[in-house]
Amino acid sequence: MKLSVYIEDVGQLSTALGSRCDGIRFGSEFCEWKLPSLEALERVFRATVECGKSFTYVTPRLSEAKLREVELHLAKLNQWLDSRNKVRVVANDLGIVALLRSNTFPNLCVQWGRQLTSIPDRARPSFGAMLSREGKLASVVGRKVFESTDLNYLPTRRLLHGLNVTGIDIDWVPTCFPALKSAISQGLELAVHTHLVLVTLTRKCHTARFLGEQTPDGCTRPCYNRVFCLQQPALGRLYLMGNVVMDKIEPSPQDFRILRKIGATELVVFANSPVVHGNDLDNLLDSYGKWMVPRGLSGLSFRLVSGVKRLFARTLS
Amino acid sequence: MVKIIAPIHSVEGAEQVVAAGADEIYCGVRLPGMKYVTLTGRPAFCNLPSYEDLAQVVHLAHERQVQVALTVNLPFMTQLLEPLVRSYLEKCMSTGVDSLIVGNLGILLFIHQMGLGVPIYASSFLTVRNHQAADFLHELGVTRIVAPQDITLNELRDLVEHTSLEVEAFAHGEGCSNVGGNCYLIHTHRPQDEASVLDSAKVSSIVRDGVDGDDDSFIHIRPRNSCLFCFDVYKDDATCEHLGQLPILDAYTFCSLCRLPEIISTGVKGLKLVGRGFPIPFQAETTRVYRRCRDLVIQGDLEAFHREVSALRVRSPALADLCSRKRCYFESPFAIQEQ
Numbered sequence: 124m125k126l127s128v129y130i131e132d133v134g135q136l137s138t139a140l141g142s143r144c145d146g147i148r149f150g151s152e153f154c155e156w157k158l159p160s161l162e163a164l165e166r167v168f169r170a171t172v173e174c175g176k177s178f179t180y181v182t183p184r185l186s187e188a189k190l191r192e193v194e195l196h197l198a199k200l201n202q203w204l205d206s207r208n209k210v211r212v213v214a215n216d217l218g219i220v221a222l223l224r225s226n227t228f229p230n231l232c233v234q235w236g237r238q239l240t241s242i243p244d245r246a247r248p249s250f251g252a253m254l255s256r257e258g259k260l261a262s263v264v265g266r267k268v269f270e271s272t273d274l275n276y277l278p279t280r281r282l283l284h285g286l287n288v289t290g291i292d293i294d295w296v297p298t299c300f301p302a303l304k305s306a307i308s309q310g311l312e313l314a315v316h317t318h319l320v321l322v323t324l325t326r327k328c329h330t331a332r333f334l335g336e337q338t339p340d341g342c343t344r345p346c347y348n349r350v351f352c353l354q355q356p357a358l359g360r361l362y363l364m365g366n367v368v369m370d371k372i373e374p375s376p377q378d379f380r381i382l383r384k385i386g387a388t389e390l391v392v393f394a395n396s397p398v399v400h401g402n403d404l405d406n407l408l409d410s411y412g413k414w415m416v417p418r419g420l421s422g423l424s425f426r427l428v429s430g431v432k433r434l435f436a437r438t439l440s
Numbered sequence: 441m442v443k444i445i446a447p448i449h450s451v452e453g454a455e456q457v458v459a460a461g462a463d464e465i466y467c468g469v470r471l472p473g474m475k476y477v478t479l480t481g482r483p484a485f486c487n488l489p490s491y492e493d494l495a496q497v498v499h500l501a502h503e504r505q506v507q508v509a510l511t512v513n514l515p516f517m518t519q520l521l522e523p524l525v526r527s528y529l530e531k532c533m534s535t536g537v538d539s540l541i542v543g544n545l546g547i548l549l550f551i552h553q554m555g556l557g558v559p560i561y562a563s564s565f566l567t568v569r570n571h572q573a574a575d576f577l578h579e580l581g582v583t584r585i586v587a588p589q590d591i592t593l594n595e596l597r598d599l600v601e602h603t604s605l606e607v608e609a610f611a612h613g614e615g616c617s618n619v620g621g622n623c624y625l626i627h628t629h630r631p632q633d634e635a636s637v638l639d640s641a642k643v644s645s646i647v648r649d650g651v652d653g654d655d656d657s658f659i660h661i662r663p664r665n666s667c668l669f670c671f672d673v674y675k676d677d678a679t680c681e682h683l684g685q686l687p688i689l690d691a692y693t694f695c696s697l698c699r700l701p702e703i704i705s706t707g708v709k710g711l712k713l714v715g716r717g718f719p720i721p722f723q724a725e726t727t728r729v730y731r732r733c734r735d736l737v738i739q740g741d742l743e744a745f746h747r748e749v750s751a752l753r754v755r756s757p758a759l760a761d762l763c764s765r766k767r768c769y770f771e772s773p774f775a776i777q778e779q
Contacts, residue, residue: 184619186591187598190570218572238622241516241544245624247666265477268520275518278549323625323667325618326590327691327773339773352680353671353688358625362676363688368625397676 517546613714
């Protein structure tokens with residue numbers, strides 16, 4: 124599994140480049156008013172590639188006007204690449220998926236964003252309490268339903284293949300990891316965002332309104348360095364990060380074992396999150412790295428093979 | 441002609457909104473034997489109790505040339521749900537519904553495969569804000585887009601201009617604080633607990649200050665929506681400073697009446713009223729008011745239209761209060777700043 128760091132702001136670039144991550148994701152996943160400039164996109168892209176790391180461009184849900192802006196970004200990105208070095212674009216809007224499926228941008232491929240995938244177990248409070256009131260049988264069947272995602276539906280997966288989607292993003296909902304095996308077995312690569320579960324997002328940015336920002340275009344982006352913790356008896360503890368509310372779930376080694384078992388290919392750390400704010404990024408990536416390696420003899424051979432692969436890759440580059 | 445699209449959850453409600461001038465009505469049906477699980481994106485009490493009720497609704501609506509759209513807009517689909525969805529659709533289609541409102545790609549593909557032969561509308565849960573997304577869904581059989589509740593007037597105009605599909609827009613009723621298709625904050629589903637939720641320290645002022653109480657016929661705000669709750673807010677840093685108990689997620693909108701001329705000028709084909717689970721007087725009165733105001737705008741009698749709106753603010757202090765707090769659809773996204 125490769126480790127990627129997601130940054131929204133060019134100011135976070137040097138930290139990300141200096142870390143032990145294998146890839147950098149850049150862009151705005153949730154807010155169309157935080158789309159990077161073309162200059163910022165080029166700067167991050169070139170710096171990432173020069174550092175030998177993979178680059179992924181992240182896009183949010185988009186209005187008509189902002190879609191036109193992203194279309195320009197995609198055109199430029201496509202120009203900077205060649206067929207040997209494709210770049211993934213995380214698409215959280217069906218409009219971007221539609222744009223990328225045509226041959227207009229042959230050097231870009233689609234990563235199905237997590238806003239396009241429905242996961243009932245993101246619900247807060249959990250659906251479990253509701254299901255138990257329907258009766259035992261309904262509760263058992265319901266649990267099976269709600270521990271899955273809408274990628275556990277064959278026609279949807281076929282549609283994704285038809286759209287040349289090469290991978291999917293998911294958040295940290297360990298109850299649904301086993302169910303994702305069927306999605307991966309159809310050839311989709313799985314990228315998992317660690318620690319955080321997307322509970323809700325808004326266009327009427329709760330952070331901006333709380334801090335008195337007047338307009339989206341003039342927003343000073345306080346979310347780049349401010350996160351709020353929210354607590355409420357029925358909903359528990361949540362985190363307000365810009366225009367998105369997340370829950371935080373501590374990963375366990377077992378979660379990583381399941382991800383290894385099902386064949387997940389990427390872990391994504393959001394650099395501007397409660398997870399990283401209190402931790403050194405490299406310490407966090409190191410702990411993930413340890414959990415990604417199997418224990419015992421199989422682990423020893425895994426480490427040996429991984430080490431040889433890394434040496435081979437360095438020699439080639 | 442821009443249609444007035446009204447919500448219902450009962451045969452009586454359907455009779456009243458049709459009499460009030462609705463051009464279309466939309467509704468869902470409860471699943472037999474299920475108290476809490478539905479396929480309609482709303483709790484069970486927001487739906488018609490039975491397929492027989494749906495048949496009655498379709499009959500009375502068709503007698504007045506009013507169309508009926510069936511909601512099957514659960515924003516989720518998985519293999520295990522397929523028999524449930526199939527059964528629901530077959531029973532509802534046999535009553536003669538005119539169209540389906542769908543909120544998930546999987547369900548859309550399933551309906552497409554079933555070949556039901558009725559128009560399919562993309563629910564706001566699919567969050568279509570641009571023509572590329574609209575055209576993509578058109579290839580899957582969609583003929584109308586329900587614009588998300590948080591769309592601004594300029595964005596609505598832009599969308600209508602650039603897509604060949606019909607677009608309907610929400611005009612009145614509970615306007616979500618968050619993106620509907622990505623919100624997993626559950627509305628509590630125990631109406632009998634409303635009294636406990638109305639603890640004065642625990643919900644946003646638009647509920648706490650009695651706005652909910654004065655005039656149920658035009659304003660009705662339920663305290664069960666999680667986004668209206670007060671949260672203890674802390675800085676997430678080394679200080680963990682407590683900033684207060686605040687309705688920090690409350691960006692609730694409710695009305696767009698005074699902007700009706702501008703909304704109609706965008707070219708939308710339908711004005712959608714929210715409130716499948718709301719009291720029947722609310723469903724009927726909002727339909728009547730929007731129908732009257734639409735007619736005045738289309739006739740070009742803007743003076744009469746503005747008089748109507750002003751009179752309504754006088755009749756409904758709750759509406760006047762929401763106006764003063766800028767709880768309006770189509771406003772700038774950061775317009776609501778009371779904290």
